[in-house]
Amino acid sequence: MSRPTTQHLNPPTGAGAATIAGMFLDRVAGGANDEAFRFPAADGSWESVTWRATGERVTKLAAGLLALGIAPGERVAIVSGTRYEWILADLAVMCAGAATTTVYPSTIADDVAYILSDSDSRVVIAEDPTQLAKLRERRAELPAVHTVVLVEGGPGTGDDGDDGWVIGLDELARRGAELLAATPDAVTARIASIAPDDLATLIYTSGTTGRSKGVRLTHAAWAYQGGTLASERILRPDDLQYLWLPLAHAFGKVLLTAQLAIGFATAVDGRVDRIVDNLAVVRPTFMGAAPRIFEKAHAKIVTTVAAEGGVKAKLFDWALSVGMKVSEATLAGRPVPPLLALAHRVADALVLRKIRDRFGGRIRFFVSGSAALAPDLARWFHAAGVLILEGYGMTECAAGASVNRPDSYRLGTVGHPLPGTEIRIAPDGEVLMRSPSVMSGYHQLPEATAGALDDGWLATGDIGEIDADGFLRITDRKKDLFKTSGGKYVAPQPIEGKLLALCPYVSQVIVHGSGRNFCSALIALDPDAIRSWAAGQGLGDRPYAEIIGSPAVRDLVQGYLDQLNTQVNRWESIKKFVLLERELTIEDGELTPSLKIRRKKVEDAHRDRLDALYTS
Structure with missing residues (x-):
């Protein structure tokens, strides 16, 4: 072993x-x-x-x-x-x-x-x-x-x-x-x-x-x-x-x-x-903040600019493209060429600074936790001059196990362990940790405690890897991994994160495909974002259910899925999808209070619609 x-x-x-x-x-x-x-x-x-x-x-x-x-x-x-x-x-x-x-x-x-x-x-x-x-x-x-x-x-x-x-x-x-x-x-x-x-x-x-x-x-x-x-x-x-x-x-x-x-x-x-x-x-x-806050902020900014169109939209796209080039150079440790630096000063004055001003203008950094942050979303904010430091932990270790630092970070990872916390990767890829902050146990549940703790090591249930520089990357929840009927393993969270970063109209997504011959998705749209888009398409006066069911909205979502499918493996691509009539909520038991999706509950609630995707 x-x-x-x-x-x-x-x-x-x-x-x-x-x-x-x-x-x-x-x-x-x-x-x-x-x-x-x-x-x-x-x-x-x-x-x-x-x-x-x-x-x-x-x-x-x-x-x-x-x-x-x-x-x-x-x-x-x-x-x-x-x-x-x-x-x-x-x-x-x-x-x-x-x-x-x-x-x-x-x-x-x-x-x-x-x-x-x-x-x-x-x-x-x-x-x-x-x-x-x-x-x-x-x-x-x-x-x-x-x-x-x-x-x-x-x-x-x-x-x-x-x-x-x-x-x-x-x-x-x-x-x-x-x-x-x-x-x-x-x-x-x-x-x-x-x-x-x-x-x-x-x-x-x-x-x-x-x-x-x-x-x-x-x-x-x-x-x-x-x-x-x-x-x-x-x-x-x-x-x-x-x-x-x-x-x-x-x-x-x-x-x-x-x-x-x-x-x-x-x-x-x-x-x-x-x-x-x-x-x-x-x-x-x-x-x-949890990633959902950054997803909504990104969606609001992008859809607002798109609705305005014209010169403003073109200026915005140019400024973000300049910011992205500067971000890539900075993250790679390369100097920024003089002409790019000059363009960046202009882009920052005209567009990027206004994005930061939405958050008060003094933010040194945000800290993201409680769920995975899509790396593409972190890069978008970094291009705008907003640093999001992603961290990792769980209730069972009093929240913190590892975090990116302002002077040492790698987007797409959750940073280095906190001093005194040990993290190791088990042979099956599961993240194990030992720390002074690990729980003393589950209340009145000795068997569950014994199942989670072994000689002080906490089995997190997360799958991850440690790169050559010691940065920890979490790839998915162990229980969320599934295998298609073709025998290919799929980690749904990275795919979902990519779609959330690509499409500002998507609020929540569940990639489905366990035992199936291809992957599908349940997709909920952001009501404010999609209504704003619909108004620009002459659909603004229609009921929300009618907007969601329109061919124009399906085509809109399909376009983003087509982009997504170019960025994932063939067996991970989303072939078909179901548009949900509303966002998932805590009140209906579809989300936990910390905004994690209860996948099985949601999939079970829409089992007939999912099954229909594989029979049609």
């Missing part, structure tokens, strides 16, 4: 030696008057708070949890979208010596009840009446939950008609203030009792198949992540982060941990439809 390929670096000094609660106290003490967070106020402006103010609020909320009887190690769930109060609640839970159970606000009532019951959560911090309704609906199944704390739209005193089951966030802080008046060191004493290996977070994976599993992550796991990012100097104290990522997801959580370790400020607003508008106002220096 061949030996696995391994890539690893030395750990940073002291990584994993702290607790998140201790890191928070250190940050408050070391930068009390520095800006910590800013968030949207009721009047639409942005309100800013210092670390001192954040520390005072967190301490009262942590004391409030102690007043509710929360014991060390017990779970407190947060069912909320990304907002400043989510961060306060999470820090308060850990400062109370408890552990946060994270729940996406899009989770249906049945799954919320399962997560709260399986985690044995005692208190739930719920965002609003919508989330509270889910809890009330399943209250009989949640005997361990003795208190619900409502962030907005609820009671302030606990007199809510539920026998005190629901209280407001301000009420929790008030009870905390009373406890602190009697016992001033209650919270600091609890923090001092926390050990690095104590449970900090219980994150339920939004798996594409089966019930979610609770991933147990310790204080040491998160502290390692924060300490490593600080030692790598990828992020700086003078950075300003824009944070919209779901904080129920490990990617969002690790960026908060990095903030504690490094000290930069964060602007918080989880409303996805506000990202572009907010970036122009906040003008951050970096932002983490």
Whole structure:
């Protein structure tokens, strides 16, 4: 049997030696008057708070949890979208010596009840009446939950008609203030009792198949992540982060941990439809995002220019072609010829800078994670002067395993491992990792834990390779690979990524072909992009279903598929396709809360239409 390929670096000094609660106290003490967070106020402006103010609020909320009887190690769930109060609640839970159970606000009532019951959560911090309704609906199944704390739209005193089951966030802080008046060191004493290996977070994976599993992550796991990012100097104290990522997801959580370790400020607003508008106002220096955000931004820019046509479209295409030539030279380490450099300055002034201005004009880089980013899309943004650093990890390793650095990156890869993290490739191509941030196990699932961990090595389920320079490339999910009836293996994700980068009208795509004699695809189009295109074709007044079903739209998509098929192997080419009538959604169970497609569910829902492709 061949030996696995391994890539690893030395750990940073002291990584994993702290607790998140201790890191928070250190940050408050070391930068009390520095800006910590800013968030949207009721009047639409942005309100800013210092670390001192954040520390005072967190301490009262942590004391409030102690007043509710929360014991060390017990779970407190947060069912909320990304907002400043989510961060306060999470820090308060850990400062109370408890552990946060994270729940996406899009989770249906049945799954919320399962997560709260399986985690044995005692208190739930719920965002609003919508989330509270889910809890009330399943209250009989949640005997361990003795208190619900409502962030907005609820009671302030606990007199809510539920026998005190629901209280407001301000009420929790008030009870905390009373406890602190009697016992001033209650919270600091609890923090001092926390050990690095104590449970900090219980994150339920939004798996594409089966019930979610609770991933147990310790204080040491998160502290390692924060300490490593600080030692790598990828992020700086003078950075300003824009944070919209779901904080129920490990990617969002690790960026908060990095903030504690490094000290930069964060602007918080989880409303996805506000990202572009907010970036122009906040003008951050970096932002983490899933690939879908970059796909939509690219589609919006390209389709808007195409709709305008004429001289503007020709100028745009010229400027991007110049940017692409400069990008290729830069990535290859070649000098840019003088005439090309001159053309690039003109292209940048007229077009490329305007693309960057859409993101506030100060972005040093974006960080892409949670799913694969199409290399062609990364190259398009690089040509526009926008650097996207792709990283790799999973919930089971507290989000981060490897990442491209601003001064050392290779597009199409996920960079080098973090210091202290070892990555090797098994003989079958699966990526294995060993790291201080790897989970202690799946909650109450010893068999699943044993199946994922072997002598400290985590089996990721991803297929990858390490190049001669140590850059890790992820090619697909092991379970997503399929074999055609002709015996050829197909990795669908790279093909899907190519189509998403080629066609600005495609929103989601699933390449299908297991056991079939050719590959086909289920394709969902972006409603805004396709309506804009249809308006230019004289179809703008027709119902959306009629637009999607028109021969013109099929011809449009087929044209992009023809381009795609010139870039893949013959057995990977898409021979036929189905246009879906709408985008896939979280609400219909077709996407996970982290926007991964539940392939089997979607394929099963359209099985008849797929079968018809192979019989016609």
